[in-house]
Amino acid sequence: VCPLDDRQYALDRRRWRCDCGGPLDLTDPPPFALDRLEGTSLWRYRHSFDLPGEDRPVTMGEGHTPLITIDPDRPQILAKLDFLMPTLSFKDRGAAVLVSLALALGATQLVADSSGNAGAAIAGYAARAGLGCRVFVPAGTPANKVAQLQAHGAVVVPVKDSREDAAAAAVAAVESSDSFYASHVWQPAFFEGIKTFAYEVWEQLGRRAPDDVFLPVGNGTLLLGAAHGFAGLQVAGLIPAVPRLVAVQASACNPIERAWRADAATPAPVGTGTTVAEGIAVRAPVRGRQILQAVRASGGRVVGVSEEAIVSAQAELAARGLYVEPTAASVYAGVLVDPPVDRLVVLPLCGAGLKHG
Ligand SMILES: [Zn+2]
Numbered sequence: 001v002c003p004l005d006d007r008q009y010a011l012d013r014r015r016w017r018c019d020c021g022g023p024l025d026l027t028d029p030p031p032f033a034l035d036r037l038e039g040t041s042l043w044r045y046r047h048s049f050d051l052p053g054e055d056r057p058v059t060m061g062e063g064h065t066p067l068i069t070i071d072p073d074r075p076q077i078l079a080k081l082d083f084l085m086p087t088l089s090f091k092d093r094g095a096a097v098l099v100s101l102a103l104a105l106g107a108t109q110l111v112a113d114s115s116g117n118a119g120a121a122i123a124g125y126a127a128r129a130g131l132g133c134r135v136f137v138p139a140g141t142p143a144n145k146v147a148q149l150q151a152h153g154a155v156v157v158p159v160k161d162s163r164e165d166a167a168a169a170a171v172a173a174v175e176s177s178d179s180f181y182a183s184h185v186w187q188p189a190f191f192e193g194i195k196t197f198a199y200e201v202w203e204q205l206g207r208r209a210p211d212d213v214f215l216p217v218g219n220g221t222l223l224l225g226a227a228h229g230f231a232g233l234q235v236a237g238l239i240p241a242v243p244r245l246v247a248v249q250a251s252a253c254n255p256i257e258r259a260w261r262a263d264a265a266t267p268a269p270v271g272t273g274t275t276v277a278e279g280i281a282v283r284a285p286v287r288g289r290q291i292l293q294a295v296r297a298s299g300g301r302v303v304g305v306s307e308e309a310i311v312s313a314q315a316e317l318a319a320r321g322l323y324v325e326p327t328a329a330s331v332y333a334g335v336l337v338d339p340p341v342d343r344l345v346v347l348p349l350c351g352a353g354l355k356h357g
Contacts, residue, residue, distance in 0.1 A: 044199075060128060091184060102182060219282050244301075266289045277326045314353075
């Protein structure tokens with residue numbers, strides 16, 4: 001269903017956006033049901049996906065990542081180690097569900113575009129499923145990320161200029177072939193996988209939600225997925241309210257932060273700033289309106305972090321044994337810049353440090 005004009009479409013291998021050009025959501029996701037949990041991977045929550053393919057998942061045991069303290073002096077701040085996934089980022093949550101769906105819908109070739117982590121996840125799960133995969137990446141994507149894509153057998157197509165240009169090239173490739181657009185931004189099934197982040201946090205905290213969740217925001221995949229998951233728990237009567245969602249952006253590329261400050265409903269595109277947190281450097285997020293809505297509805301806020309703060313947070317995490325990429329460290333930087341007082345805070349560490357460079 002399109003949230004802009006309510007048009008509805010059947011699930012189809014070729015359908016990835018509304019005829020109006022907007023992104024689609026899934027209608028009526030099944031309620032979270034405590035008595036239907038089984039197993040320990042994210043497929044523990046498969047009853048809540050209600051998608052073709054959930055009975056024959058493409059899986060590598062993803063999910064069920066540790067939730068730990070970072071600093072013994074700050075026991076109220078917990079990190080969820082989502083970089084401990086088969087392809088080393090949280091994107092495996094979405095990729096496992098989306099690639100399972102693609103396979104069930106009869107796809108044989110996938111197309112993706114990504115600055116790296118989503119592409120790697122799609123490429124890894126495509127390899128697992130025996131599907132072909134082409135990934136369009138912006139020039140300047142770290143060499144380690146490109147090497148990972150190629151190792152999974154994906155065809156890597158570098159695109160000059162920005163991430164938006166890579167996305168446009170991917171769309172052109174999808175429109176001119178029979179490929180399935182395995183987009184972590186456009187495909188609503190991807191968010192069905194990401195929502196398991198919220199379910200796991202809730203279970204790991206002894207069936208309660210944290211007060212605040214800090215989330216990295218470029219395209220907002222993790223924030224929207226987490227919002228979706230916590231909303232599901234609230235609908236099921238298992239939490240009284242969705243936690244405050246705090247969106248963290250690199251100040252160098254901050255369309256959501258600017259829209260937040262201006263009290264705007266939709267972000268305006270910003271110039272391409274240079275940031276070490278390339279995973280959240282998105283000038284014009286497709287689901288920007290939804291991101292702002294989710295933050296506001298939760299009583300959360302948007303925090304901008306400087307390059308110095310990101311680099312410093314990355315070093316501090318590494319000094320505590322956690323080697324993550326700058327995009328992941330940006331969230332911890334957001335907590336340190338504006339630390340919540342007397343609140344239980346969860347933040348994801350979403351990508352491994354070896355990805356960068
Ligand atoms: Zn529409």
